[in-house]
Each structure stands twice: as C-alpha cells, then as structure tokens.
Amino acid sequence: MMRGGSRLPWGAGGGNQVFGGRPGQRPTARVAALAAILVGVALLGWFGYGRLCGGGDCVEVYCPSDRNIAAPDGYEFASRIFELNPKVQATQPGFDLQVQAALLKPATDGRMLSFFRYDEVAKRWEPVAPAVPDAQGAVVTGTFKDAPAVIAVLRRNTPAGEVVAYLPHNATLNQQAIPHVTIVHPIDFAPSADGGVAGELSRTIPKSSTYEVYPVIAANASVPGQVAVVESLLADARSRTNHVQQIVAKVNEAGVNGIDIAYLDLPATQRTSFTLFIGELAEVLHAQGKKVTVTLPSPIKTQNRIDEGAYDYQAIAERVDLIKIAPYRDQATFRLVMPEVLAFLTGRVQPSKLVLTVSPYATETGGETINRLTLIDAMNIATRISIRAQAEAITVSTQVDVAGTNIDRDEGLTGIRWYPETATVAFSYKQAQGGGSRTIYLENVFSIGFKLELIPTFRLGGVAIEDASENVLLGDIWPALVPFVTSGLPTLMQPNAEDLKPKWSVSGGTIEDTGRGSARWFTPSEPGTYTISLTLSDGAALFENSVDVVVRPRQAATTTPSPTAGN
Known part of the structure; x- marks a missing residue:
C-alpha cells in the first residue's frame, strides 16, 4: 500500500520540508498582522508591579495564606502560598502584573519552576507563568495577564522531557x-x-x-x-x-x-x-x-x-x-x-x-487533500473583502453592502469561531468556480x-x-x-468569543456591522476614494485587510424639452 503524501494526515502537499508542506508565501500587502497579542504575552514596558508579602501587616498585591492546599503529584512548593490582597488594586487596564516571590530555598535554574494558580472550582493547581530566578536564585519573577486569587511557585520533581x-x-x-x-x-x-x-x-x-x-x-x-x-x-x-x-x-x-x-x-x-x-x-x-x-x-x-x-x-x-x-x-x-x-x-x-x-x-482540509499554511496565509483568506455593488452604483449618500468574502454567514459560511470538538479556531469557506468547501484550522x-x-x-x-x-x-x-x-502541565484556554467577531471601519461615511460577517456602508456626501477595513482575530492576534473604493458624484437628472406649437 502506497502511503502518498497529500492524502494522509501528515501529508501537506508540496514544499521541501521534513514533514512535507507547501512553502510559506510572503503575506500580501493588503493584510497586516497587527501583533496585538491578547492573552498570555507581556506587553513590553507596560507592567503593574507587585511583591509577595512575607507576613505582618500586608500592603502588597499578594499576602501569605494560611490555607493548607496540597501540591499536585510530582511537584513540591518552592514558595509559600499567597492570596490576592482585596485592599490593593492589582492591575490597571492595558497593564500586565509582574510579581516577585521569595523561594524557600535558592534555585539557579528556573526550568523546573513555575507560578501556579489554584482553581477553586476544579480544586486543582494550574500553571500560569514561568518563574524566572534572579542572579542569586533567591527570588523569582512571573508576569500575569490578570491577577489569580491564589498563587504559589511550584517545583517539578519529575524529569523534564525533551524539547x-x-x-x-x-x-x-x-x-x-x-x-x-x-x-x-x-x-x-x-x-x-x-x-x-x-x-x-x-x-x-x-x-x-x-x-x-x-x-x-x-x-x-x-x-x-x-x-x-x-x-x-x-x-x-x-x-x-x-x-x-x-x-x-x-x-x-x-x-x-x-x-x-x-x-x-x-x-x-x-x-x-x-x-x-x-x-x-x-x-x-x-x-x-x-x-x-x-x-x-x-x-x-x-x-x-x-x-x-x-x-x-x-x-x-x-x-x-x-x-x-x-x-x-x-x-x-x-x-x-x-x-x-x-x-x-x-x-x-x-x-x-x-x-x-x-x-x-494552520491546516486547510477539503476533499482528499490537506494543505499546510502559515497563519498569515490563512488570515489572508479570512479577511478578503467583497463590495457587493457595481462601481457606477457607488455614489454619494447611498447604501453599499460589503462582506467578508469567506466569512459571510448569509452565504452559508461559518465565520471564524472556536470549535470545541476540535479545540481549534477555524472557519470554512467556498472555493471559486465551484471548487468545493474548505476548512482552515488555525x-x-x-x-x-x-x-x-x-x-x-x-x-x-x-x-x-x-x-x-x-x-x-x-x-x-x-x-x-x-x-x-x-x-509539565498544559494551560487549557479558550478564546473570548467577542474577540473572534469581525470589526469594520471606514475612512468616510458610516458603517454598520450586521453581525453575520457583512456590513452596510452609508457613503459620505462628498465624492472621493475611501478605505474600508476588516479586522479579524484568531483570538490571540489581530489581522487587518483594507480595500479602496471610489465614491462617485450622483449624475444630474436629465430633462426632456417640452414640445412647442408647430413642432
């Protein structure tokens, strides 16, 4: 039995790569990754700063806890357990929280150390951020997007795997x-x-x-x-x-x-x-x-x-x-x-x-083939824009329908959404000229x-x-x-559903989102060239595509002369 490349789960069709795969294409100029990481990444230079109190009258972001919570199997506490201080504001909008914690014993290698949060509902510890030791190995620093209620630094006792x-x-x-x-x-x-x-x-x-x-x-x-x-x-x-x-x-x-x-x-x-x-x-x-x-x-x-x-x-x-x-x-x-x-x-x-x-x-599936795509290639497909009007019909002070070509739900498409059954952000679209439906998983x-x-x-x-x-x-x-x-433990998160919704903007006139991957543009009263932009997210980064549209003046109404006597 011949196990051909593009017909199998590991096949990706084309390209000189170890696993096969189409060579990455350069992004088109029309799609720009705005690189606004929404989760899990520090925004450089924008930190709230906190310490973990050692005891006494605590005025810091986190205070020592007297709770007796066991460490998970294969781990030990490398710091005390700390609870969020309700009297102190932990973070401000647009800021991350950077926290320092003293270790119970010095550790120069931070590979086995992590900050963990305690999930009160699931009754378990979950990793939330790496713990980076200082030069002396006495204090570790972690950066959080938000402020967990209960945290601690844990040391992994089981051997680390290969990376x-x-x-x-x-x-x-x-x-x-x-x-x-x-x-x-x-x-x-x-x-x-x-x-x-x-x-x-x-x-x-x-x-x-x-x-x-x-x-x-x-x-x-x-x-x-x-x-x-x-x-x-x-x-x-x-x-x-x-x-x-x-x-x-x-x-x-x-x-x-x-x-x-x-x-x-x-x-x-x-x-x-x-x-x-x-x-x-x-x-x-x-x-x-x-x-x-x-x-x-x-x-x-x-x-x-x-x-x-x-x-x-x-x-x-x-x-x-x-x-x-x-x-x-x-x-x-x-x-x-x-x-x-x-x-x-x-x-x-x-x-x-x-x-x-x-x-x-990303991967694109449909029929018997599976293609490999860069994220930029995938979002280039997702952010394509269609102007649903003839050029001569786009005049001042009129309504023009615009749509995300490959996310318009009124065309039977899915839009970008989280699929819990596959645990991926994905969207399906239709190929031109009856090429069939394709699904892209990001x-x-x-x-x-x-x-x-x-x-x-x-x-x-x-x-x-x-x-x-x-x-x-x-x-x-x-x-x-x-x-x-x-x-040694994964962080399991789902994107915010609001982040996956398309965002429309225009340089002139007003634009209304239909909530279904399309919009209504009410053109300005002045003729000219205007830019319509569609911004999409995979839940972690923003991607924008823009098109320029010419708005024409309305043609003056023509009148037919009335007939005169004798004609």
Missing part, C-alpha cells in the same frame, strides 16, 4: 525557544541516488551547552522522486550498507553528535528494509558514542485497527534513542484519533522514547494547549516543534509551550 526544535535550513532559532530547547534539528540534508547525503550543515545555530544539534536527513513525497530514491537505497543489503556508510561519513564531517532520519511516505512494502537500515545505522553510530533519532509519521486509525504502514515502531524503538511522531495534520479527527494511536504506541514502545510534534502552521496558543495535554496523559518523552524558527508569519504557540515546558 525538540526543527528548523528550516539556515533559519534562526526563535528567541523564546533558546532557554528551553534540548535538541535542535536543522533540516539540512537529503539522500542522494548514489547513496550519499546532499546538503550542508546550517550555519545559523550557535553552539550551546544546553542543547545538542542533530541535523535531519529528510525525504518525503512532497519532493518528486525522493521516495523512489529512498526505496532504491533500501532495496538490498549492499545498498543499505553503502547508505549507512555515507551517513556516518557525513555525521563525522559535520562534527555533530547525532543525526535524525526522516524518511516519510514510504510504502508498507519497505517495512522490513527500513527497520534493517535504521538498525544498521544505529549500531555504527552508537559504537562511536553518537545518537540516532528518527521522525516517523503517525500511524493511521482504520476501521478495525491501527496501521503503522512501513514503520515498525516497536522494532525501531529498540534501536534508536528517540522517536518523534510527525504532526498529524487532520484537525477534524485529531482529538478522536490521537489518543487511540498513542495508547497503541505506548503499549509497544517505552513512552519516554516517544515525542509528540506540534505545529505553528494553530495558536489556544489549540496547542489541548494537544500538549496528551504528553503527560501518556507520559511521553517530550514535545517537538515542527518549525521553531523566528518566522513571524507563523502562529505564536510559545506562550503555551513555555509554561508547559517549565511546569
């Missing part, structure tokens, strides 16, 4: 990732038909004592002919051994301590050959004290079973150091399928060897949290990020990732 960052060739690592990443995977190499390895090591990744660099040798169906090349390299023992020797030579030439193999989209007939190849490669590199990791596609849930296809997870796990599960693209079925897939895998593989990959890319700080919760549930070995670069066109998932990495 794996995939990077496009010669890309720069996201600044938010640098303090937390343990493995960096630059996507630098591809297999050659002669068994060699093409490409060169990225030069943009600085050396660090906090992470290892294991470059990726990638092949998948998004590049024509790549899968056929891999099949030929795995065809017999001689070809496999030659390829192994070439990889080992490249690893030593590059001066790295390990390599990642990401040969996706192989047919099931390659199951034995691929396992033998990985085993031979691991044996040679392990003998040199080097690591071998693999990136494998997620198994598929069929009607009666879980199908691994060409990838024998159990046999491969016995040979390699780590397995990263490539992103499962089909967001419509992710929450239904992935728990079953992970239950299947963790029944066969030591969970600590499995790493779940999350993605900052990845951001909200959706990622609901994926991260699978990691502690199945005790997986960590999280991987499909693209951890500084690419500003992608969804900013780091406000969800950083608290998870430091605390």
Whole structure:
C-alpha cells in the first residue's frame, strides 16, 4: 500500500520540508498582522508591579495564606502560598502584573519552576507563568495577564522531557525557544541516488551547552522522486550498507553528535528494509558514542485497527534513542484519533522514547487533500473583502453592502469561531468556480494547549516543534509551550468569543456591522476614494485587510424639452 503524501494526515502537499508542506508565501500587502497579542504575552514596558508579602501587616498585591492546599503529584512548593490582597488594586487596564516571590530555598535554574494558580472550582493547581530566578536564585519573577486569587511557585520533581526544535535550513532559532530547547534539528540534508547525503550543515545555530544539534536527513513525497530514491537505497543489503556508510561519513564531517532520519511516505512494502537500515545505522553510530533519532509519521486509525504502514515502531524503538511522531495534520479527527494511536504506541514502545510534534502552521482540509499554511496565509483568506455593488452604483449618500468574502454567514459560511470538538479556531469557506468547501484550522496558543495535554496523559518523552524558527508569519504557540515546558502541565484556554467577531471601519461615511460577517456602508456626501477595513482575530492576534473604493458624484437628472406649437 502506497502511503502518498497529500492524502494522509501528515501529508501537506508540496514544499521541501521534513514533514512535507507547501512553502510559506510572503503575506500580501493588503493584510497586516497587527501583533496585538491578547492573552498570555507581556506587553513590553507596560507592567503593574507587585511583591509577595512575607507576613505582618500586608500592603502588597499578594499576602501569605494560611490555607493548607496540597501540591499536585510530582511537584513540591518552592514558595509559600499567597492570596490576592482585596485592599490593593492589582492591575490597571492595558497593564500586565509582574510579581516577585521569595523561594524557600535558592534555585539557579528556573526550568523546573513555575507560578501556579489554584482553581477553586476544579480544586486543582494550574500553571500560569514561568518563574524566572534572579542572579542569586533567591527570588523569582512571573508576569500575569490578570491577577489569580491564589498563587504559589511550584517545583517539578519529575524529569523534564525533551524539547525538540526543527528548523528550516539556515533559519534562526526563535528567541523564546533558546532557554528551553534540548535538541535542535536543522533540516539540512537529503539522500542522494548514489547513496550519499546532499546538503550542508546550517550555519545559523550557535553552539550551546544546553542543547545538542542533530541535523535531519529528510525525504518525503512532497519532493518528486525522493521516495523512489529512498526505496532504491533500501532495496538490498549492499545498498543499505553503502547508505549507512555515507551517513556516518557525513555525521563525522559535520562534527555533530547525532543525526535524525526522516524518511516519510514510504510504502508498507519497505517495512522490513527500513527497520534493517535504521538498525544498521544505529549500531555504527552508537559504537562511536553518537545518537540516532528518527521522525516517523503517525500511524493511521482504520476501521478495525491501527496501521503503522512501513514503520515498525516497536522494532525501531529498540534501536534508536528517540522517536518523534510527525504532526498529524487532520484537525477534524485529531482529538478522536490521537489518543487511540498513542495508547497503541505506548503499549509497544517505552513512552519516554516517544515525542509528540506540534505545529505553528494552520491546516486547510477539503476533499482528499490537506494543505499546510502559515497563519498569515490563512488570515489572508479570512479577511478578503467583497463590495457587493457595481462601481457606477457607488455614489454619494447611498447604501453599499460589503462582506467578508469567506466569512459571510448569509452565504452559508461559518465565520471564524472556536470549535470545541476540535479545540481549534477555524472557519470554512467556498472555493471559486465551484471548487468545493474548505476548512482552515488555525494553530495558536489556544489549540496547542489541548494537544500538549496528551504528553503527560501518556507520559511521553517530550514535545517537538515542527518549525521553531523566528518566522513571524507563523502562529505564536510559545506562550503555551513555555509554561508547559517549565511546569509539565498544559494551560487549557479558550478564546473570548467577542474577540473572534469581525470589526469594520471606514475612512468616510458610516458603517454598520450586521453581525453575520457583512456590513452596510452609508457613503459620505462628498465624492472621493475611501478605505474600508476588516479586522479579524484568531483570538490571540489581530489581522487587518483594507480595500479602496471610489465614491462617485450622483449624475444630474436629465430633462426632456417640452414640445412647442408647430413642432
């Protein structure tokens, strides 16, 4: 059975990427990301400032609590418990709250420390912000968007998992990732038909004592002919051994301590050959004290079973150091399928060897294809504007109907909304010329949290990020990732429904929102060129599109001369 790229959950159609995928397009000039992060991110330079009182007559934002609340399993208190002081105003509109807390004992490494809030309704502690220690390790600082009623600093006692960052060739690592990443995977190499390895090591990744660099040798169906090349390299023992020797030579030439193999989209007939190849490669590199990791596609849930296809997870796990599960693209079925897939895998593989990959890319589904989009590309589609009037009919002091082309609910579209069944912000639209309906699922700080919760549930070995670069066109998932990495627990949030509603504005005249993805524009009394703007949000950032519209003067009424006598 051939597991072709674009027809499968991990396929994304086109582009030279480790997981496949369409290359990111530059945003059009008509859509600007306004970068107004609404949740989970500090607004630089705008902080309320508070301390946690040590006792006595407390006049600070938070005061010591005498409540006896147990720490969750796997954690211990690194500070006292504090309660919000009702006599002190914690925050002002437009300001974040920055709080400092003294630790019970010094800690120079903040990776295992987090501020937690206590949820009185659910009766549980939840991570709310990283705890950043000072130079002496005696005091930690946290930044909150609001002021939780009960907080404490907790230390995670269970081992931290791997944080794996995939990077496009010669890309720069996201600044938010640098303090937390343990493995960096630059996507630098591809297999050659002669068994060699093409490409060169990225030069943009600085050396660090906090992470290892294991470059990726990638092949998948998004590049024509790549899968056929891999099949030929795995065809017999001689070809496999030659390829192994070439990889080992490249690893030593590059001066790295390990390599990642990401040969996706192989047919099931390659199951034995691929396992033998990985085993031979691991044996040679392990003998040199080097690591071998693999990136494998997620198994598929069929009607009666879980199908691994060409990838024998159990046999491969016995040979390699780590397995990263490539992103499962089909967001419509992710929450239904992935728990079953992970239950299947963790029944066969030591969970600590499995790493779940999350993605900052949006996905577009419809028919049999699944496409990968940047957030800007996705919101470019969402913010398109239609003027529903002929140019000559747009005159002064008249009503003109305008609409969000792909969010107009009067056209049977969904608009942008939160889908609880998929735990994503999404919208559906119709393609032109009868191309059918498509649904775009947006990845951001909200959706990622609901994926991260699978990691502690199945005790997986960590999280991987499909693209951890500084690419500003992608969804900013780091406000969800950083608290998870430091605390080990996901922050589960939903966007404010009001934030997802479209906002209309116009440079002349007045505009009324219908509440259904369209608006009525009452044109000004003066002719000229006016700008109509549509602003949308994914719940975390704002995106705006504008169109210029010419308003014409009304044509003077023409009169027909009255007939005169004799004519």
